[in-house]
Amino acid sequence: MARIILTSGLGNQFAGGQTEFEIEAANVRRLVAALEKRFPGIGPELEREMAVAIDGQIYQDPFLEPISPNSEVFFLPRIGGG
Amino acid sequence: MTSVTTELKWVGKSPIRPDGADKVTGRAKFGADLMLPGMLVGKVLRSPHAHAAIKSIDTTKAEALPGVKAVMTAADIEPMSSEWVPAGELQLNYRDLSNNIMASGKVLYDGHAVAAVAATSAAIADAALQLIVVDYEVLPHVIDVEEAMEPDAPILHDDMFTQGVTPTPDKPSNVFKEVDIAVGDVDAGFAKADLIIERSFKTAPVHQGYLEPHAAVASFAEDGQAELWCCTQGHFSVRAYCAKLLGMDISDLRVTASEIGGGFGGKTTVYLEPVALLLSRKSGRPVRAVMTREDVFRASGPTSGAATWVKVGVTKDGKIVAGQAVLKYQAGAFAGSPIQPGCMCAFAPYDIENVKVKGYDVVTNRPKVAAYRAPGAPISEHAVESVLDEISKKLGIDPLELRERNAAKEGTNAAYGPKFGVIGFADTLAAAKAHPHYSAPLGPNQGRGVASGFWFNIGGESCATLNVAEDGTLVLATGSPDIGGSRASMAIMAAETIGMDVADVRTIVADTASIGYTFLTGGSRVTFATGMAVIEASKQVTETLRERAAKIWDISVDAVVWEDGHAKPAGANAGEFEPLSLGEIAAQAGKTGGPISANVALNAEGAGPGFGTHICDVEVDRETGAVKVLRYTAVQDCGKAIHKAYVEGQIQGGAAQGIGWALNEEYIYNKEGRLDNAGFLDYRIPVASDLPMIDTVIVEVANPNHPYGVRGVGEVPIIPPMAAVANAIDSAIGIRMTELPMSPPKVLAALDNGS
Numbered sequence: 001m002a003r004i005i006l007t008s009g010l011g012n013q014f015a016g017g018q019t020e021f022e023i024e025a026a027n028v029r030r031l032v033a034a035l036e037k038r039f040p041g042i043g044p045e046l047e048r049e050m051a052v053a054i055d056g057q058i059y060q061d062p063f064l065e066p067i068s069p070n071s072e073v074f075f076l077p078r079i080g081g082g
Numbered sequence: 083m084t085s086v087t088t089e090l091k092w093v094g095k096s097p098i099r100p101d102g103a104d105k106v107t108g109r110a111k112f113g114a115d116l117m118l119p120g121m122l123v124g125k126v127l128r129s130p131h132a133h134a135a136i137k138s139i140d141t142t143k144a145e146a147l148p149g150v151k152a153v154m155t156a157a158d159i160e161p162m163s164s165e166w167v168p169a170g171e172l173q174l175n176y177r178d179l180s181n182n183i184m185a186s187g188k189v190l191y192d193g194h195a196v197a198a199v200a201a202t203s204a205a206i207a208d209a210a211l212q213l214i215v216v217d218y219e220v221l222p223h224v225i226d227v228e229e230a231m232e233p234d235a236p237i238l239h240d241d242m243f244t245q246g247v248t249p250t251p252d253k254p255s256n257v258f259k260e261v262d263i264a265v266g267d268v269d270a271g272f273a274k275a276d277l278i279i280e281r282s283f284k285t286a287p288v289h290q291g292y293l294e295p296h297a298a299v300a301s302f303a304e305d306g307q308a309e310l311w312c313c314t315q316g317h318f319s320v321r322a323y324c325a326k327l328l329g330m331d332i333s334d335l336r337v338t339a340s341e342i343g344g345g346f347g348g349k350t351t352v353y354l355e356p357v358a359l360l361l362s363r364k365s366g367r368p369v370r371a372v373m374t375r376e377d378v379f380r381a382s383g384p385t386s387g388a389a390t391w392v393k394v395g396v397t398k399d400g401k402i403v404a405g406q407a408v409l410k411y412q413a414g415a416f417a418g419s420p421i422q423p424g425c426m427c428a429f430a431p432y433d434i435e436n437v438k439v440k441g442y443d444v445v446t447n448r449p450k451v452a453a454y455r456a457p458g459a460p461i462s463e464h465a466v467e468s469v470l471d472e473i474s475k476k477l478g479i480d481p482l483e484l485r486e487r488n489a490a491k492e493g494t495n496a497a498y499g500p501k502f503g504v505i506g507f508a509d510t511l512a513a514a515k516a517h518p519h520y521s522a523p524l525g526p527n528q529g530r531g532v533a534s535g536f537w538f539n540i541g542g543e544s545c546a547t548l549n550v551a552e553d554g555t556l557v558l559a560t561g562s563p564d565i566g567g568s569r570a571s572m573a574i575m576a577a578e579t580i581g582m583d584v585a586d587v588r589t590i591v592a593d594t595a596s597i598g599y600t601f602l603t604g605g606s607r608v609t610f611a612t613g614m615a616v617i618e619a620s621k622q623v624t625e626t627l628r629e630r631a632a633k634i635w636d637i638s639v640d641a642v643v644w645e646d647g648h649a650k651p652a653g654a655n656a657g658e659f660e661p662l663s664l665g666e667i668a669a670q671a672g673k674t675g676g677p678i679s680a681n682v683a684l685n686a687e688g689a690g691p692g693f694g695t696h697i698c699d700v701e702v703d704r705e706t707g708a709v710k711v712l713r714y715t716a717v718q719d720c721g722k723a724i725h726k727a728y729v730e731g732q733i734q735g736g737a738a739q740g741i742g743w744a745l746n747e748e749y750i751y752n753k754e755g756r757l758d759n760a761g762f763l764d765y766r767i768p769v770a771s772d773l774p775m776i777d778t779v780i781v782e783v784a785n786p787n788h789p790y791g792v793r794g795v796g797e798v799p800i801i802p803p804m805a806a807v808a809n810a811i812d813s814a815i816g817i818r819m820t821e822l823p824m825s826p827p828k829v830l831a832a833l834d835n836g837s
């Protein structure tokens with residue numbers, strides 16, 4: 001199962017302080033749905049604020065990007081720039 | 083995707099910039115240069131108070147003044163709800179945006195807009211502003227970030243309850259949110275350290291310093307459609323913000339990005355644009371609004387001032403075992419400082435197992451901050467790079483060597499989480515070490531400092547349309563305002579991909595009605611993301627050209643190759659045909675299928691992060707405290723420099739801004755919270771005579787996600803200078819300056835105190 005890592009802030013707010021999980025999900029959309037099922041309210045927060053890094057590759061508008069069973073997936077805040 | 087390894091004809095060269103002639107002759111049309119028949123002058127009345135309740139605004143006398151055609155206040159804007167909505171890759175609170183454009187209920191900084199007029203002349207507009215009567219109840223104000231966090235600080239927003247804290251506080255404060263980044267166990271890490279250094283710093287808020295003030299010309303038609311001309315880094319963002327604020331359909335508003343005299347992140351939001359549109363709608367005539375320099379300083383977003391604390395633990399061999407930081411950033415009058423990226427970037431260049439960063443986003447009675455080149459990163463990385471310098475001196479390890487021993491590499495988990503892909507940080511360190519500057523001798527009161535920097539760089543949504551003219555020259559339209567030479571680099575990538583002369587590619591910035599949605603120019607994204615759209619469009623055009631050649635020769639398209647800008651038979655079996663040039667094929671476009679063009683819309687992912695390492699030599703005048711930069715070398719991994727001279731210019735410009743941030747720039751407020759130095763005379767940015775030539779070294783570790791290996795360039799170079807200069811001063815006089823800017827009075831005071 002993929003290794004999923006939330007930010008400390010999200011872990012504290014929605015997951016009782018836990019930030020690392022193992023979840024099976026074929027893509028980002030399904031991962032968000034799985035997290036929402038486990039921690040109600042986290043889904044909209046993830047969709048609104050977060051980018052996703054899958055095995056080091058950062059996606060700023062994640063949705064259908066595939067996740068493999070061995071993937072390492074980080075949720076991290078979207079980055080703008082100047 | 084793999085990078086091109088064959089010899090490149092245009093990529094990496096420096097052809098004449100396409101905007102040069104217009105800019106040096108004054109022909110270029112900037113934000114204030116558009117004139118429309120019947121155009122009115124728009125002017126804004128601004129608060130003289132840092133914090134005050136608006137008890138009433140009486141505009142009747144202004145409205146009655148002959149020549150005044152419209153007056154507006156916040157009452158003319160539909161109330162916006164306070165919810166954060168995605169706005170591209172940022173989060174935007176439309177209520178805050180609306181209140182920043184025109185104060186509602188309260189003014190929150192000296193310069194905050196309270197009303198606006200449109201009149202037939204500037205003199206009448208000025209007179210009308212004088213006739214607007216605003217009854218203020220002055221309130222206590224707070225500007226310093228730490229003072230704003232005190233329990234008894236004046237509160238800016240009664241409905242601000244700190245986010246990111248569990249449980250949510252029940253008393254409002256000026257702390258909008260707390261941010262936490264943590265990996266590993268810092269306590270365990272520090273327990274292993276042979277040396278721990280911690281230090282606190284303060285940095286001043288600084289302005290982006292663009293020479294062109296904000297300017298907009300709006301023309302609202304009776305049928306509800308409108309046109310807007312403005313200097314902006316993102317005309318699609320402007321369109322979205324203005325349409326929302328005015329209650330318009332997005333497609334009813336057409337925005338043209340003018341030539342722009344600098345942005346650096348500060349022109350990624352709106353100030354005058356909705357005001358000009360509203361005045362135009364009310365008056366039924368075009369309205370032009372231009373900020374004065376004073377307005378720019380008083381009322382447009384600088385970057386945050388900050389208080390930072392950093393603690394680093396190392397083994398005696400110089401291996402960093404733990405890094406911890408607390409960062410407090412001013413957001414200005416409304417929430418939204420770059421605290422998040424600041425926290426993420428602080429330790430990002432290094433391979434550290436144990437990291438903990440705490441950040442605070444704090445509102446204060448100053449203009450709302452806007453983006454400024456790598457937002458948040460220069461502040462936090464300045465603190466870390468300064469502490470690393472202290473560590474290197476205490477351990478007797480060369481500062482570049484210390485960084486090499488701890489440098490993040492491919493496969494390192496970044497301090498903010500994910501693994502890095504291919505990166506060039508170590509290459510910049512090696513290049514800096516090998517540079518003659520690093521071993522050049524120094525004299526008395528002279529010192530050398532080094533510092534490094536990291537920025538993510540981003541991709542995002544971009545569109546490109548490539549049209550082949552009847553003579554075979556190309557018009558390339560993108561949706562990316564050009565703030566750093568992107569028209570030239572787009573032309574280079576198109577010419578390289580198709581195999582034609584770059585002089586035959588004319589690049590334009592299309593308006594919002596003429597090309598698909600394109601995210602703003604920022605985040606060091608354009609050469610990467612819009613470049614990918616251009617390259618893809620070029621490939622599609624090439625395929626079309628092959629098909630047309632095949633039709634002309636009456637052979638299969640599989641028998642046609644494209645080489646050096648010509649269609650050629652694939653081999654002897656294809657037939658005996660002379661190569662066809664682009665022009666020859668274009669001349670027959672009508673009968674072979676119609677106009678030849680390609681349109682590409684994409685969301686570019688896979689931006690490669692950027693790293694830089696800078697070397698700075700200074701001389702300190704012990705009599706005056708003045709610091710002179712003697713020599714400066716900036717090394718940066720650019721992936722692939724498409725237009726070499728422009729890339730060098732980006733690095734030099736960023737370094738110059740960072741040096742100004744380090745040595746001289748700051749906002750000076752009086753005790754009433756009014757800005758005392760709202761002009762370039764007293765807000766001191768570096769000028770050409772202040773700095774030596776900034777030498778640049780371009781390292782190229784290709785980004786595998788771009789056809790030419792491009793990494794973003796524009797933001798990294800502003801990050802290292804503050805620490806590079808501070809470290810150099812410490813080397814020169816043995817004093818660690820912890821409060822920026824390190825201006826002559828501060829350096830002199832430190833020398834006098836022997837601190």
